[in-house]
Amino acid sequence: MKETVLIINITTLMVTLFLVYVSYRHRRDKGGLPFLCTMVLLLSWVAGSTIELFAQSYEAKVFWRNFIQIGMAFIPIANLWFVIEYTENKNKYLKYTVWLAAAISLTGIVLTFTNPLHHLIRKTVELVEINGHWSLYVEPAFWGNMFVLLRFALMLFSIIILILFQIRIFRSGQKQVLYILIGFILALTLLLIKNYLMVGTAETFPMSVIFLIPNLFIAYSVYRHDFLKIAPLAKDWIINSLPDGIVVLSAAGEIVEVNPSAAAFFQHFTEPEAAQSPDKASGNKLTNRDFTKYSAFLHSQSLWQEGLTQRKNGSVELELDTLDGAKHYYEIDLHHFINDRHHYSGSVSVIRNVTSSRLERQSLKRQAEMDRHIQVLNKQAYIDYVNASVADPVSLLIIDIDKFKAVNDQYGHPVGDVVLLKVVDAIKQCIRKDDLVGRIGGDEFSLTLLGCGKEQTQAIIRQILKQVQKETADVLHERVTVSIGAITDQTLPDHHFETLYQKADEALYAAKKAGGNQVVFYEH
Structure with missing residues (x-):
C-alpha cells in the first residue's frame, strides 16, 4: 500500500513540476501569476505529503501534516484569484473576498500549528498502524470542519463565476472556459466524495491529486487554446x-x-x-x-x-x-x-x-471645390491641388476668351454663360484624365498638364484652339477664340503656383497684344 501511495505521489510531483514550468512561462499573462502561485502551493503540498510518508517519528509526521495544510488552505484561494483574473471580473467585492479568505485561512494555519495548546482545529491526532504502516489519524474539531467547508465554498464560488462567464461570452470561447469548468467541478465532486464517503483512505488517494485535476485542464488549455494570452482579454x-x-x-x-x-x-x-x-x-x-x-x-x-x-x-x-x-x-x-x-x-x-x-464626404468636398456655374475647380481649390501635386515635367496654361466683354454687352449674360460652358467643354475634350483645370476669374481659366513636356503641350494647345471654335460655332455668328499663355518643362512641387502663374500670365498678355487666337510660351 505504501508503495502505491509513493508511486501516486511521485507521479503527481513530476506532473506538478511540469505545471510549475508551464505556469512560469505564462506568469506575465492574465491569470498567469495566480496560476503560478497555485502550482507552487501544490508542489509544496505534494512534497510535504511524500516526506510525511517516510517520516518515522510522531512529531515529524505531525509537522509535515501541518505543513501541507498551507497548500490545502491556499490553493482554493489561488484558484479563485485565477478565475477572477481570467474572466476579467471588475467587482471589487470579489477581491475583498479573496483577501478575507486568505486572512481566515492564515488564521487557520496558525491555529493548526498551535493546536496542542487549544485543540480548536483537531480533537485528536493519533499514530495508528494501517496494513503494517504507521500513519496519522486526525479527528477534526468544529473549527477544523469550518475551515474545510470554506475550501468547498471557494471552489463552488469559482465554479459559479465560470458558469456565468461562459454564458455571456462569444460562442467560440465557450469551449475554452468549459475545460476549466469541468476541472473545477470534478475537483469539488472528488473532494466531497473523499471527505464524506472515503474517510480514512488518505493513504490510497492523496488529496493533492484532487487539486491537480483542474490545473491539468488549465495547462491543457494553455497549449491547446492559448486562452491565458489573448482570448479572455477580448471577450468583451x-x-x-x-x-x-x-x-x-x-x-x-x-x-x-x-x-x-x-x-x-x-x-x-x-x-x-x-x-x-x-x-x-x-x-x-x-x-x-x-x-x-x-x-x-x-x-x-x-x-x-x-x-x-x-x-x-x-x-x-x-x-x-x-x-x-x-x-x-x-x-x-x-x-x-x-x-x-x-x-x-x-x-x-x-x-x-x-x-x-x-463617398458622401468626397461628394461634399467636391461640391465645395467646384465652381458653382461651371463644373471645374474654383480658384482656391485649383491652387491647392497644383501646389500639392508632384510631377516632372509640368506645363501651366492661362486661357482667356477673346473679347468676352463684348459678347456679354451685345448678347447678354445668359448667352455669355453658354459661351463659357462651351469653352470649358472644349478644353475638357482636349486634356487628359489627371490634368487639372480651374477657373481663375470671370472668363479666365488655367490648366496644369502633369507629366507633360513642351512638345506634347503644343499638341494639346492646337487641339484646344480648334475645339473652342468648333464647340461655339452654333452659339454666335462671330467666331469665338481664346488666347493662351504657357510655361513648360517645370517641376512640382519645386515651383509654387504663384510663380508659374505670373510667368504664364506674362505670356498671355503677349498673346492678347498680338491679336489673340494664339499661344505664347514664356521664355526662360
Whole structure:
C-alpha cells in the first residue's frame, strides 16, 4: 500500500513540476501569476505529503501534516484569484473576498500549528498502524470542519463565476472556459466524495491529486487554446451580433478569432464566391486554415500592418478595390492589450465599413471645390491641388476668351454663360484624365498638364484652339477664340503656383497684344 501511495505521489510531483514550468512561462499573462502561485502551493503540498510518508517519528509526521495544510488552505484561494483574473471580473467585492479568505485561512494555519495548546482545529491526532504502516489519524474539531467547508465554498464560488462567464461570452470561447469548468467541478465532486464517503483512505488517494485535476485542464488549455494570452482579454469586444467586424490577433500578429462580420469582410476580398453564400460567410465554422488566408490578406495591407507593428491604439483607413472595380472604404480601430506588468498579449481590430460616409464626404468636398456655374475647380481649390501635386515635367496654361466683354454687352449674360460652358467643354475634350483645370476669374481659366513636356503641350494647345471654335460655332455668328499663355518643362512641387502663374500670365498678355487666337510660351 505504501508503495502505491509513493508511486501516486511521485507521479503527481513530476506532473506538478511540469505545471510549475508551464505556469512560469505564462506568469506575465492574465491569470498567469495566480496560476503560478497555485502550482507552487501544490508542489509544496505534494512534497510535504511524500516526506510525511517516510517520516518515522510522531512529531515529524505531525509537522509535515501541518505543513501541507498551507497548500490545502491556499490553493482554493489561488484558484479563485485565477478565475477572477481570467474572466476579467471588475467587482471589487470579489477581491475583498479573496483577501478575507486568505486572512481566515492564515488564521487557520496558525491555529493548526498551535493546536496542542487549544485543540480548536483537531480533537485528536493519533499514530495508528494501517496494513503494517504507521500513519496519522486526525479527528477534526468544529473549527477544523469550518475551515474545510470554506475550501468547498471557494471552489463552488469559482465554479459559479465560470458558469456565468461562459454564458455571456462569444460562442467560440465557450469551449475554452468549459475545460476549466469541468476541472473545477470534478475537483469539488472528488473532494466531497473523499471527505464524506472515503474517510480514512488518505493513504490510497492523496488529496493533492484532487487539486491537480483542474490545473491539468488549465495547462491543457494553455497549449491547446492559448486562452491565458489573448482570448479572455477580448471577450468583451467579441460579440456575435455586432455589424462591425471583430478580429482577435495574437502577440505574433496572427489571427486567432473572428466574428461573422469580420469573416464576411475577409471573404469579400479573398473568396468573393464564399462571401455571397450566407452559410459559408456565417463565420461559425471557421478553421485555423481559413485564418491563415485571412492573416495573409491582413499582412498585405501596409497601413493596417504598420498600426499593429507599432502597438499603438488608434485607427487607420483602408481603400480597397473589389473584383468588379468598385472602391470600398474601411476604418480599422486598433486596440492593443498590454497588462499591468507591461506584457503584450495581442490586439483586437474593429472593422467598420465607412464607404457610404466616405463617398458622401468626397461628394461634399467636391461640391465645395467646384465652381458653382461651371463644373471645374474654383480658384482656391485649383491652387491647392497644383501646389500639392508632384510631377516632372509640368506645363501651366492661362486661357482667356477673346473679347468676352463684348459678347456679354451685345448678347447678354445668359448667352455669355453658354459661351463659357462651351469653352470649358472644349478644353475638357482636349486634356487628359489627371490634368487639372480651374477657373481663375470671370472668363479666365488655367490648366496644369502633369507629366507633360513642351512638345506634347503644343499638341494639346492646337487641339484646344480648334475645339473652342468648333464647340461655339452654333452659339454666335462671330467666331469665338481664346488666347493662351504657357510655361513648360517645370517641376512640382519645386515651383509654387504663384510663380508659374505670373510667368504664364506674362505670356498671355503677349498673346492678347498680338491679336489673340494664339499661344505664347514664356521664355526662360
